[in-house]
Amino acid sequence: MAESVLEARDIYKSFGSNNVLEGVSVRFYEGRVQALLGVNGAGKSTLVKILQGVYQADKGDILLNGEKIVYSGPADALKRGISMVFQELNMFGEMSVTENIIGSHRIKTHGMINWKACRQSVRAHLDELGISIDETVQVKELSLADQQLVEIARCVYEKPKILFLDEPSSSLSKAEEEILYRLIRRLKETGICVVLITHKMEEVFELCDQLSVLRDGRVTASGDVAEFDVDRITGDMLGKTVDIFKRSSVTNGNYDKVLMEVQKLGIPRKFEDISFKLYEGEILAFAGLVGSGKSELARALFGVNGVKYTGKILVDGKPYAPSAPYDASAQGIGYVPISRKEEGIFTNFEAKSNISSAMLAKLGFFIDRKKEDDITGRMMEEFNVRPRNLHQNIVNFSGGNQQKIVLSRWIAADKRIVLLDEPTRGVDVGAKQEIYDNLRRLASEGIGIIIFSSETNELLSSSDRIIIMREGKMVKELVTAETTSEEILMYSIAGKEAVKEV
Amino acid sequence: MKEKKGRFQFGQMGGLIILAVFITAFFGIATKGVLLSSQNISNILVSASLNGVIGIGMTFVLITGGIDLSVTGNIIMTSLFLGSMMLLGVPWFLCLLMALVIGSMVGLVNGISIGRFGMVAFVVTMAMNNITSGIGKLYTNGLTQYGFPKIHEIICGSLFGVIPGPVLLMAVVAVLAFIILKYTDYGRQLYAVGGNPKAAWMSGINNRRIIMTAYVISGFLCGLGAVLMTSKLMSASSSMVTATEMDAIAAAVLGGTSLAGGVGTVGGTIIGAITIAMITNGLNLMGVSPFAQQIVKGVIIFAVVAIDSFQKSRRSAE
Structure with a gap:
């Protein structure tokens, strides 16, 4: 050699x-x-x-x-x-x-x-x-x-x-x-x-x-x-042979109750004419390649750039126009950003404060430390964060565990709707499945979840419904249980179905 | 992993604690014990009190990643207004209240400019320093006002004849600030905003309000500082204090506060302020010239920051 x-x-x-x-x-x-x-x-x-x-x-x-x-x-x-x-x-x-x-x-x-x-x-x-x-x-x-x-x-x-x-x-x-x-x-x-x-x-x-x-x-x-x-x-x-991704099959969606309704939402040069409904207990996914406008949509729904869009958003049937993330948060919406390092973690904090940073309003002016310890401790258990040490600084966790901490932040905050932009970016296979299982459990408790992802495996294993975006527009809605990764990719790339061989 | 945390915290203030012990020992011996006489300790604490109070406000602002260079101007203007009101015969408690309001208002203007409109803290507060000291001088035509026995008696008296008023005031402020930083959601959000502003914003924290409040707190404490100085000196003048912002920053930095934001404690700042006062006091007792004192102070601050940053680079190299 x-x-x-x-x-x-x-x-x-x-x-x-x-x-x-x-x-x-x-x-x-x-x-x-x-x-x-x-x-x-x-x-x-x-x-x-x-x-x-x-x-x-x-x-x-x-x-x-x-x-x-x-x-x-x-x-x-x-x-x-x-x-x-x-x-x-x-x-x-x-x-x-x-x-x-x-x-x-x-x-x-x-x-x-x-x-x-x-x-x-x-x-x-x-x-x-x-x-x-x-x-x-x-x-x-x-x-x-x-x-x-x-x-x-x-x-x-x-x-x-x-x-x-x-x-x-x-x-x-x-x-x-x-x-x-x-x-x-x-x-x-x-x-x-x-x-x-x-x-x-x-x-x-x-x-x-x-x-x-x-x-x-x-x-x-x-x-x-x-x-x-x-x-x-x-x-x-x-270390053991496992079925990597469990295919999503059961839905917890209560299709009589609309949590969020978006009507003809648009931001010039980002996306246009986006309309959809999110139901209670449902996991809805937005698929699309980078540049399809799905990340921008997620940020608009969280009010990151204020009210600079055309169209209307309703939450629980009432108009919702978040002026800033804190406004969106106060109205029961959470958002896990795409960039963990820039917008996710506080490097000056231990794991505990990183988890509790979005739920401070719930803990009162004088922080209820017992409640904080209880909830953050539970989050670490549920998301299987390793090492399970609330007092370790966040930078000493591996990337996947940092991601779990950022994710659990919004779960701890007890929001009704959680938006997740590329929730498992840079996370290993085992941790991914844990994250999907957790999302499914949350959905069963009635939380509405929207995942924005470009990984087809992730879409297939985590969601109930998939809306595909391409160049700022919605091109297709698919039911997860009845679709394939080829179909998703075909719509994402070409915007249309493959010509099937006869 | 628990040990690691303990070591880290020691590291943050380690340099200062070693320095404080060393300085106490050195001056204690050099002044043949005079430094540690109860009367002198009381003197040191009284002279540390203004810097302690202002330093705490500065710590809040530094934690957000900002800086407040307007404290000197704010104290001078507030003191001159306070003096004028006293001379006009306004009841003393109303005067004190007004001083706190004026100080806070200056902080509010800083806070709105920086927090709401995103202006650069360094420039805004520097400009505000000029504006406030200018207004004060213009209003009083640069004259010194004096003779306020009433507030001197109240503020500078002592509790049980042992604890001097200014020291008591500093202690109360320190305890309140400690509680706010450690036990309230405001304190947590302050560290979050300073540690990673984007992540704080994305966690649903209203950065603008948090930053604004920090400057108001700093301004409020300047108002309190003005009350302290005016009553202690029984006079107000446009040159009553100089470079307080530098002393305050020095106290905070000695105490482990990071100029990059996100890190800092009240305890550290108080120890920092007392250490600086002790150095000045010790050098005075030894009869060192004020010019040489400046050099010594500068070298000590430099040394502590250098030690701290060596420790940090060694930690990150691990």
């Missing part, structure tokens, strides 16, 4: 009494696309951070081109050609694509920056990667998908030997994914080792040559992708 470009050999790492990695060995090869799989908390991020020089391993070696190395820090790792694109992008929005990509490699003539030469260099670089983005625009003007491509281009500009991509397609639409995949294949041809940290099985089978599965700090499987199938991978990830 070929020489590995980077190798982690028997790595151990623990935080306090928490053993995160226990003897992990992984090899990365030149010109390969390799997947790093594992549920949240399996140790993926820690391993990558050690390879990035962010953490030091307690025990074990890192070998670069067969030679043992010790990093002095993340910058050192970068200099040695180990690069990483994070899930949350890391760019200067006010600066141009050129300025972002060129970074510290500015081309100078007579001691002054020669911007023209810089632009040309960046243009050539982008062309080589097959990216057609204008190099002069400001990054903040670009779509999220384009920003992602620029970020990758920026890392590749440094000529890395190995590039880690953390869930690169999590916020991309199907069409955008294709562009990303094309880019990854091109990178592979240039001899870079691309490591995908992902939850998407399609991605693994479409792109990757090799995979490694982590579970509880150990490598449970690794080898050529060809040797694996979905069942085997999920089995290795979860």
Whole structure:
């Protein structure tokens, strides 16, 4: 077998009494696309951070081109050609694509920056990667998908030997994914080792040559992708073979009682002519790719931008026009935002205060601490947050557990209607099922739930009814029990049903 | 995991506690015990009281991620109005009430500009500092007003002949502020808004109202500070206080309050204010020149913040 470009050999790492990695060995090869799989908390991020020089391993070696190395820090790792694109992008929005990509490699003539030469260099670089983005625009003007491509281009500009991509397609639409995949294949041809940290099985089978599965700090499987199938991978990830997603079948919807009625809602250039009814105890889903307008719809229903829409919303038959989120909240509506880090968590708070932040009105001016402890403790039980420690700071929880905490915040607040935008983004398979089970239980208690999601598996396993949006319009309403993921995707992408073979 | 929490909290105020012990020991020895005589301790606490009161208001504002640079102007203007009213023969309790109202009104203007209209706190309060001190000077033509024995007697008397009035006032304010920050939903929302404004907004918290209230509290405490100073000095003038905002920020920061928002405690600020007063007092007792005192104060504040930030970077490196 070929020489590995980077190798982690028997790595151990623990935080306090928490053993995160226990003897992990992984090899990365030149010109390969390799997947790093594992549920949240399996140790993926820690391993990558050690390879990035962010953490030091307690025990074990890192070998670069067969030679043992010790990093002095993340910058050192970068200099040695180990690069990483994070899930949350890391760019200067006010600066141009050129300025972002060129970074510290500015081309100078007579001691002054020669911007023209810089632009040309960046243009050539982008062309080589097959990216057609204008190099002069400001990054903040670009779509999220384009920003992602620029970020990758920026890392590749440094000529890395190995590039880690953390869930690169999590916020991309199907069409955008294709562009990303094309880019990854091109990178592979240039001899870079691309490591995908992902939850998407399609991605693994479409792109990757090799995979490694982590579970509880150990490598449970690794080898050529060809040797694996979905069942085997999920089995290795979860430790037991399980039916991944229970198909949604029973509905708790009380179709005599309308909770929320939306009539001809529209915001210019975002979405238009949206009309639907949400019934008591029902889980309604809005499907659609990124850019279909479903996120904007969710935000409008929560009053995030005030009353800047046309059309009407009724809650319990009474007009509802939320001027701001606190107004919506006071009227019994909750909302779980799409971006956990930016709009979800309070990093200065422990888990308890993170859960109770939306229910303070219920606890009184002098916070009823006993009630707060009871409710937040119960939430941690119900959502199976691990570790079950109310007093641990939120940043010390894994991403999936943070998401559960943010979700439970609105459940604790006891709202009548809860809106969830991509509720399981970046959450592992096991935790997803727990979240769906919880939503179903809440629906059975009469709460109306609206999920906004672009994952078809999620739509199928969590909802009663699916409304598909495309380019700001509603294109189709489907009953979950009678549809398939192909049908959902077909409407999301093409807006119409596939021509069935006769 | 429980231990981790304890260590973290110690870390926040650790630098200050070590410093306070060290300073007490140093000046205690250097002044041959005079520093720790009961009369001198009382002096230290009285001179810390204004900074303590203003520092608590500043702590509220800093927790929101803002800053209040208008406190000096606010105190001067309020004191001059207070003095004028006293001289006009307005009943003393009405004068005191008016002082609190005037101080709060300045805070309200700050709060509306920053909370409601999203103006930058640094600039708004700096401008307000100029406006208020200017109004005060214009109104009194820059003259000093003096002779208010009545309020001096009331505010600066002492309880049971032991606890001086200003210290009692600071203690009452501190206890109330502590309760508000720790046990009320307002306090929790204040930390939430400062910790992550977007997440607070998305949790259904009315950021505008929370921020506005913080500035009103700071303004109210400036009114109280004006009462304190006017009665202590038995006079009001346009130069009665200088750079109070800097002392208040120093006290808060020494006490572990973060200028980035979301972090800060009343206890820390009070200890910070007392530490600063102790340094000044100790240096005075040693006969150090006021110019050298400034350097010493600056170095100490720098050192505490540096220690704190080294601790933080070591923690995050773990």
